[in-house]
Amino acid sequence: MAAGAGEAGGLATAERTLTDRLVRHAHRVRYEDFDDTVLRRARHRLLDGLGNIVAGHRAPGMQELVDGVAAWGGRPDSTVLGDGRRLPAHHAAMLNAALMRSFDFEPVGAEGPGRRQVAAHITGTTVPVALALGERQGSTGREVLTALLVGEDIAARLAFGSGFDVYSGQDNTGTVNGVGATVVACLLMGLDEERTRHALGLAVNQLAGTVASIFDHASAFKLPMAFAARNAITAAEMAAAGVTGPEDPIGGRFGFLQTYCADPDPEVMLERLGEAFYADAVIKPWSCCRAAQPSLDACTRLLRDARVSAERIERVVVHVTPRTAAGFVGQRFEAGDCPEVSAAFSIHYTAAAALAFGTVRPEHLAPEAMADPRVQRLLDRIEIRGTLDDGEVLTAEVEVRLSDGTVHRERVDSPLGDVHHAPLDHGQILEKYRLNAAFSGRLDAARAEQAAAAVASFQDLPDVGRLTGLFGAGNA
Secondary structure: OHHHHHOOOOHHHOOOOHHHHHHHHHHHOOHHHOOHHHHHHHHHHHHHHHHHHHHHHHOOOHHHHHHHHHOOOOOOOEEOOOOOOEEOHHHHHHHHHHHHHOOOOOOEEEEOHHHOEEOOOOHHHHHHHHHHHHHHHOOOHHHHHHHHHHHHHHHHHHHHHOOOOOOOOEOHHHOHHHHHHHHHHHHHHOOOHHHHHHHHHHHHOOOOOEOHHHHOOOHHHHHHHHHHHHHHHHHHHHHHOOOOOOOOOOOOOOOHHHHHOOOOOHHHHHOOEOOEOOOEEEOOOOOOOHHHHHHHHHHHHHHHHOOOOHHHEEEEEEEEOHHHHHOHHHOOOOOOOOHHHHHHOOHHHHHHHHHHHOOOOHHHHOHHHHOOHHHHHHHOOEEEEEOOOOOOOOOEEEEEEEOOOOEEEEEEOOOOOEOOOOOOOHHHHHHHHHHHHHHHOOOOHHHHHHHHHHHHOHHHOOOOHHHHHHHOOOOO
16 A cells, blocks of 8 residues: 555655644555455454444443433434434444443454554444444445544554553543544544544543543443543534644644653554554453453363362462552452442452353353352452563463362463464354344344344445344344
């Protein structure tokens, strides 16, 4: 892609602002610039996202939230997936994003050069925005895929180059997601480069998010991602109406880099621009925080390879880094007011659930699973130690002592789900989607299969409303 590649450097671009370079790149990408791998991964994230959205209806408080937002009224633009009501696009996108985030089961891990990753949850915002606006605008599958991949690429580049630290206090699901999703919205709405720049300025004025909700196990943890979806569409619509924003909202004075980035690296953000398209690189096999998944992976391997059974376990020691042990996933499990949030962000609980059930899915984050005698017994026997080197961010070692005195150990350096190092195959991703659809009670098996087939040939859809329409009312 010669035009896009030229944006990454050279004298011709020396006087352009960072925002201008990203906007010009966004408007020059065409569907034909994506290779088969990029498109296949996009379809996988889309399928995974749809399954997580419908499953999210089972999360405590979500029905009340959907009903409350629906009561605000407005134009029937876009579908609340799994519910069927049509709301203004920004409200539908917000709800679909909140639904997707509800069990912390959505794609994660923004990649960058060298197949490196940084903590991020981009898909949870970009897919709801793309589907809501694609439905409203009558966009084709190719148009939606193009806008989606460009917006995700920019969001991933900002995430990777921001110097983000998950324990810094801010939540980047409400910052980089808002910027990337605004690009998605502008492209689908047909805004030109100037109005896209204004929209990004309006989006930067709305960026926010705190990880306090995760530490405090509050259901508000899902809202930064949802607000980013709403705000992206709002920003694009305001720019379309003529509202203007700052000249360089990404790299300029008091822009995104200066306001939201601890240690920004603009050059990394521009590396291979137009040549490589980045996005979330992990499809989660289990419903919990990614920081808890190395230990969970180790537990499932012990069940499989060492034939460990929950009834014979006397003691479990989970070794992680000191930062992980001191962070939100290292806290001792207490169900609290939002049990599913407490469980999803707890190594203590997810290790017990994995050893008891062999997996952790949304149904295992419910009070009924927590009350299982095997889980209760194991919670009393699990200890978390911060003994690993802080550089081993996604490593865990699990040591299990059995009633006969034998000890089994398992170390995991690349937990399952990473597209480059330990990927789920298509069959596993499809099975996860089917299980989520069945769990939701909102989508019967026939419609679920029709939707999966539509995603498999998404690029050929003449109108993405044909897909979103499958998630309407009365389909369970």
